[in-house]
Amino acid sequence: MDGNEFRDWSIRAAEWGADYRETLRDRPVRPRTEPGEIFRAIEPSPPEDAESMEKIFADFEATIMPGMTHWQHPRFFAYFPANAAPASVVAEYLVSAMAAQCMLWQTSPAATELEMRIIDWMRQALGLPEGFSGVIQDSASSATLAAVLTMRERALAWEGNRKGLAGQRAVRIYSSDQVHTSIDRAIWVSGIGEENLVRIPVKGPLRAMDVAALEAAIIDDRANGFLPAGIIACVGGTSVGATDDIASVADIAGRHGLYLHVDAAWAGSAMICPEYRHFWAGVEGADSIVLNPHKWLGAQFDCSVQFIRDSESHVRTLAIKPEYLKTHGHDGIVNYSEWSVPLGRRFRALKLWFLLRAHGLQALRTMIRNHVAWSEKLASRLAAEPDFELVTEPMLSLFSFRHRAPAGADADEHNLRLLNAINNDGRIYLTQTKVDGHFAIRFQAGQFDSTAQDVEMAFAVIKEIACDLG
Template identity: 75%
Template sequence: MNSNEFREWSLRAAEWGADYRSTLRERPVRPLVEPGEISRSIEVSPPEHGETMQAIFADFERKILPGMTHWQHPRFFAYFPANAAPVSVVAEYLVSVMAAQCMLWQTSPAATELETRVVDWMRQALGLPEGFSGVMQDSASSATLAAVLTMRERALDWQGNKKGLQGQPILRVYSSDQVHISIDRAIWVSGVGEDNLVRIPVAGRFRAMDVAALEAAVVADWQAMICPEYRHFWAGVEQADSIVFNPHKWLGAQFDCSMQFIRRPEDLVRTLAIKPDYLETHGRDGIINYSEWSVPLGRRFRALKLWFLLRAHGLENLRTMIRNHVAWGEGLAERLAREADFEIVSEPMLSLFSFRHLAAGIDSDEHNLRLVNAINDDGRIYLTQTRVDGQVAIRFQVGQFETTAADVDTAFEVITEIARRLA
């Protein structure tokens, strides 16, 4: 591809993207395809000779697009969103064009210094005290692994990396029994071992860890908030050693963009840094090389999209979006609670809650699994299921960057209509 063709197709891709985002409400949120349908449309062997961009782009629209789940759809109410605000997409295009490898200060000074500044902007926005440093990781899974490795090394007096874990004292990690699977993976990869992950039961409206049970487990073994009004949910966070926050979810920064705040970055660097001669920056003191703060050596320029996003929207506009989402989620839960054939299983936690449809004479788990599948096959909204206290429930969350109150109203109509049709 020569420079003129690069210009032409870059413009074409940008125009396609703008058209795509403006027509999302017209598309089903989840594709109506069967397993294997996409792969059968793609040639089994790679081409021997190059093809035209016209042919490649046409196949993208004809073969790939129909099989995509539209995560930026305003009625994506499943999982939790991986938002990509338009301004973040523009920044990512610039990052892709430059294709910088930002592992060291000297390999891209602006990337390192902007990351330092943007991380501190987010520290201030979240109300964390001075003294927390931070680094942008690819995802919470990598940040959690880095934290567990550091915890392991501190507990073993920095001997785990050197001597391995054989013959070392047994380590324990405590978490709630609702913990994210990134914790399990970090326990596996770090060598701590799944048998040493102690899961503490949760209780109460917000499914919080039972402190008495945690204390009992510890004794037995010895023998993220931008809106000030929601910060009570993480009271005491200033005492933490490591905090993970994902701007690539609710805040609108395109994936991947996870932020890890660290009380003692020197412990993280001591755990993860390897400094061969070719990675040294000679004649420079006091610089940060963020590759020493993460498991991968290679690093993308993640800070640019967050810088664009924060400058274009400002904290107050982002707070307004989050407050709206919380209010709309609570409103939908209240509407469903007033319907005789629905029950709220878990009360709204910010914009997330779960519910069940009640149908006499039908197995509840089977019925609600059929319901969530029927809702998703309908295409107007997208939900996911979970289990609460062993029983199937349907999750609902509001968090997509361009969702409106009307989209949440549509969700109520779809849920109630399909539930009653099935029952």
């Protein structure tokens, strides 16, 4: 592809993207394809000779697009959002065109220094105190892994990386069963082992860790020769929004010398609104906090902000400095490859800079407040219907519900049928969870372009299809 073709196809791709966004409401949220259908439509062997971009683009539209789930659809109410506000998309065009490798200050000084500034912008926006620094990771999974490795190393007096875990006392990490499965994976990858992730029971409407049980578990483990290292608390857990009492957990972590990581991947973005900050009161006592602007704030995936109270411990855990990665002639600079597990790094700060400037905090706050209000209204309307019940009350814009099954029918199977029928209909997209062992349907409002009318349609679709199922 020569320069002229690159220009032409870049323009065409950008125009396609704009047209795609304008037509999203006309598309089903989830594709109507069968497993294997797309696979069979793709040539089984790679081409020996070059093909025209015209043909490649035509095949993209004919073969790939029918099998895509439209995460930017205004009626995407499943999982959590993976928003990509237009300003963020434009920034990603520029990042892709430059294709910079931003692992060190010297490999792209502007990328490093913008990231430092954006981290502090986000700190201020969230009301966090001075003293927190941070890094933009690819996802909350990587941030949590980095935190788990740091709590492990700190507990082992920095001997884990050097000597390995063989012969060491078993390191213990504490969390509830409401945390994201990325915590389980971090425990596996770090070598700590699943048996050493101690699950603390939850209680109350927010399904918070029982802090008395947490402290008792720490004391008991220490008495039995284990090595308590850290606690992972959540604010807005993935299933139904479980939220721990961060202040109480931080107090326990401080008294027992444990590292505290707070996973606020989804809900953390809402803390730009001061009225929601009570959900993570005491968070200033955390050692590490993660939130994903690529969820609710509108930054294109991937963009996960990890705040760190003691960057020295974090970097000591992760940094490797071979001669070929040293920056000579400059002291005191930040090399962000030393703050993450991967060495290579994309220029993630640019899209967040574009986003915050193009919208401003006030507009982003309004969006989040609208989502919360619309979700609360929908929950109230469903609760008022004789054949529906709320399983969990709204936590910000997330709640769960179920439909009462006909006499003699299994309630879980009935609600699974309802969910599948809703998603096959295509007008909205919802997902499921289990609460106290029983099936429930999740709803969350969070898509960047959603309107009150989109949420109104969700109510109409849910009620209509439930009536059709009898």
